[in-house]
Amino acid sequence: MIRNFVLAGLAAAAFVFGPTAAEAGRDLDAIKARGTLRCGVQGPSNPGFGVPNAQGVWGGFNVEVCRAIAIAIFNDPSKVEFVPVTTQSRFPALTNGEVDVLSSNTTWTLTRDTGVNRFNFPAIVFYDGQAIMVPRRLNVTSARGxxxxxxxxxPGTTTELNLADFFRQHNMTFRPVVIEALDELRRAYDQGRCDIFTNDFAALAAQRTLLSNPRDHVILPERISKEPLAPTIRQGDEEFTNIVAWTVFALIDAEEFGITQANVDQIAGSATDPRIRRLLGVEPGMGTAIGAANDQYARTIIKAFGNYGEMFERHLGVNTPLGLERGHNNIWTKGGLLYAPPAR
Amino acid sequence: MSTIETPPAAKTAFWNDPVKRGLALQSILVVFVLVVVWAAWNNMSANMVARGLIFGWDYLGRPANFAIGEGLIPFAPTDSYGRALFVGLLNTLRIAVVGIILATLLGVALGVMRLSSNPLLARLVSGYVEVVRNTPLLLQLFLWYAIINALPGPRQALPLGPGMFLSNRGLKVPWVEWSPALWPVIWALVAGIVGAFIAARALQRRREATGDAPPTLPIAAALIIGLPFLTLAAQGFPATLSVPVLQGFNFTGGIELSPEFVALLLGLVLYTAAFIAEIVRGGIVSVYKGQWEAARALGLPAPRIMRLVILPQALRVIIPPLTSQYLNLTKNSSLAVAIGYPELVHVSNTTMNQTGRAVEVILVFALVYLTISLLTSGFMNWYNGRVAIRER
Known part of the structure; x- marks a missing residue:
């Protein structure tokens, strides 16, 4: 929260005293010149999506998305600097250039994409919806009650706005308790300061694992909004937009084609399917087209982290504390919404 | 007749003339400041244009679409951002005014106690002052908030008295339900306060002239409490009392002090009072001990020596640093973002995030804090002028 003042103040100061921004292609050029990608993730931690381990090394779904982008740019997953941001500090941090990309469960909305924010959302990585968690003992079965x-x-989330919309739409009143730091907010809910806790479903499931007694809380079945979560970058750099988008698409395509961390090398050696040969860089051209470090970027990413499904199951899936079903976040051929444009 | 010619003054170079030199330096400074402001503004405009941002205040009129937990005036998500910021401002003023009054009372009491001849009391207070003054305020706020949230939930609320409940949803007390018939009562209250002031001055004058007058306090109290009460009685008590009842999730009816407000108030008051205590102690110690001895020689009891002789003189030393503490308390109230009390900065942050208007929003709250601070110090300087030693 204090950090947020500082960031917001810096953003304002940067407008007032900072140098005038440069031309297109600038972000990717700056990242390459610096030698690292600065990636904004939710701090202090968001289980499953981004958590630092005891050595301070970040891991998680959002974190691997950033590492995959780093592979595309540098052919090296370690060239990422993770910057923890809050829901309020994330946009000033991005506008201000403190981070190059947000991989922090940020919802793609019209006003964020256009308007005064001017961000880009190259590709959706997670289809979420806002949900409501209540203590089991309150015996609430529907959000209507x-x-x-x-x-x-x-604060500063689409969640805050959807909440007001939902209660207004159903002629109900509520009393918000608005705290920026997720840890403080969860503690307030855990102590009973609030009757309900609302957030995107996946984030809520993540927070539930941190409650003193996770089994005492249920997430109501209603989804009161659409929350397409996407990596977020500044507008104005088409090359960087391409790299982020096609990194995500490569993960999705790999799952569709059945390419996994275990079999990627073998498939690359034996594949006859031209789609697979193009994706893995056996037939050259695709990597160069998006401005990646080399044509094998997708192969390197899959070798490092597996395909989309493997990343999902490792950090968020039914065998993790979050226990999320694939649901919408499945390949389109299996009834989900993940559908990548063809790499050709 | 000869005239004495005054020799023409030797023409001094203008840099040796203190008046001209001063003027020149001042003009250079003014030009410098203007250039910096102009450059900053220009640069900001260029940066904003480069990022496709447009500077403007149109967002203030747009619907906010978020809710605010508490406020002195009603607020709905359909209301504008402008109104949201105003709700935040009122919440800031609410915490600042209540906080300053309580911190002053507590601080003066603690300062006097620290000088007490009772070693237990003096040591206890000095321990308190040292602990509270030397730990971060933010940490103290988290502590108070956690303690308050650890109270039982609304369904197990602790009954404190008839219709009064304490729970982790705050303190609920019965309150008069508002109706237009209450306006005369408010005017009667204002009249009572004004009347009490006039009466107090008249009594003071009489006391100074004759050495004797009826005591002020009962008369003032009668005016302030009596007048509104008589107005109520004359209308046949039109007010109805709204008593908190448990309904659904929470209590409805009555008024509440929210946990966020109480935690912030406790934190700010206890913290600032520790500083004020030290200022008051310093002020009292600065009064020459001859004043004590002289007052004792007149046969005054200790409490009256403190009230009539020492404190009025100590005020001269106390007021200027006290002003900074008041300003600190007001500005520290912005730490409330950490525990979710919706004051100005809290609402501004949300507004900034939803509209992307970082520059405009920060300008608003910077100007508001500047105004509040200047008004506070203006008032305190005026008061300081009144209690300062007048050279005769």
């Missing part, structure tokens, strides 16, 4: 409730919610 929440009139008069006190709600714990983070």
């Amino acid at each position: 929440l009139n008069g409730a006190t709600v714990c919610v983070q």
Whole structure:
């Protein structure tokens, strides 16, 4: 929260005193010149999506997305600097150039894409929806029965706005408790300051694992909004947009074609399917087209982290504390919404 | 007749003339400041244009679409960002005014106690002052908030008295339900306060002239409490009392002090009072001990020596640093973002995030804090002028 003042102040100061911004292609050029990608992730931690381990090395779904982008740019997953941001500090941090990309469960909306923010959302990595968590003992079964409730919610989020919309739409009143730091907010809910806790479903599932007694809390079945989460970058650099988008698409395509961390080398050696040969760089041209370090960028990424499905199952899936079903986040051929444009 | 010619003054170079030199330096400074402001503004405009941002205040009129937990005036998500910021400003003023009053009372009491001849009391207070003054305020706020949130939930609320409940949703007390019939009562209250002031001055004058007058306090109290009460009685008590009842998730009815407000108030008051205590102690110690002895020689009891002789003289030393503490308290209230009390900065942050208008929003709250601070120090300087030693 203090950090947020500083960032916001810096953003304002940068407008007032900073140098005038440069031409297109500038972000990718700056990243290459610096030698590292600065990636904004939710701090202090967001289980499953981004958590630092005891050595301070970040891991998680959002973190691997950034590392995959680093492979595309530098052919090296370690050339990423992770910057923890909050829901409030993330946009000033991005506008200001403190980070190059946000991989922090940020929802793609019209006003963020256009308007005064001017961000780009190259590709959706997670289809989420806002959900509501309640203590089991309150015996609430539907979000419609929440009139008069006190709600714990983070500021500066689409969540905060959807919440107001939802209660208004159903003629119900609520009392918000708005705290920026997710840890403080969760503690307030855990102590009973709020009746309900609302966030995107996946984030809520992640927070539930950190409650003192996760089994005492249920997430209601309603999804009160659409939350397409995407890596977020500044507008104005088409080359960087391409790299981010086609990194995500490579992960999705790999799952569609059945390419996994284990079999990627073998498939690259034996594949006859021209789509697979292009994706893995056996037939050259695709990597160069998007401005990647080399044509084998997709192969290197899959070798490092596996395909989309493997990343999902490793950090978020049913065998993790989060226990998420694939749901919408499955390949389109299996009934999900993940559908990548062809790499050709 | 001869005239004495005054020799023409030797023409001094203008840099040796203190008046001209001063003027020249001042003009250079003014030009420098203007250039810096102009350059900053120009650069900001260029940067904003380069990023496709447009400077403007149109967002203030747009619907905010978020809710605010508490406020002195009603706020709905359909209201504008402008109103949201105003709600935040009122919340800041609410915490600042209540906080300053309580911190002053507590601080003066602690300062006097620290000088007490009772070693237990003096040591206890000095321990308190040292601990509170030397730990970060933010940490103290988290502590108070966690303690308050650890209270039982609304369904197990602790009953404190008839219709009063303490829970982790705050303190709920019965409150008069508002109706237009209450306006005369408010005017009667204002009249009572004004009347009490006039009466107090008249009594003071009489006391100074004759050495005797009826005591001020009962008369003032009668005016301030009596007038509104009589107005109520004359209208046949039109007010109804709204008593908190548990309904659904929470209590409805009555008014509440939210946990966020109480935690912030406790934190700010206890923290600032520790500093004020030291200022008051310093002020009292600065009064020459001859004043004590003289007052004792007149046969005054200790409490009256403190009230009539020492404190008025100590005020001269106390007021200027006290002003900084008031300003600190007001500005420290912005730490409330950490525990979710919706004051100005809290609402501004949300507004900034939802509209992307970082520059405009920061300008607003910077100007508001500047205004509040200048008003506070203006008032305190005026008061300081009144208590300062007048050279005769």
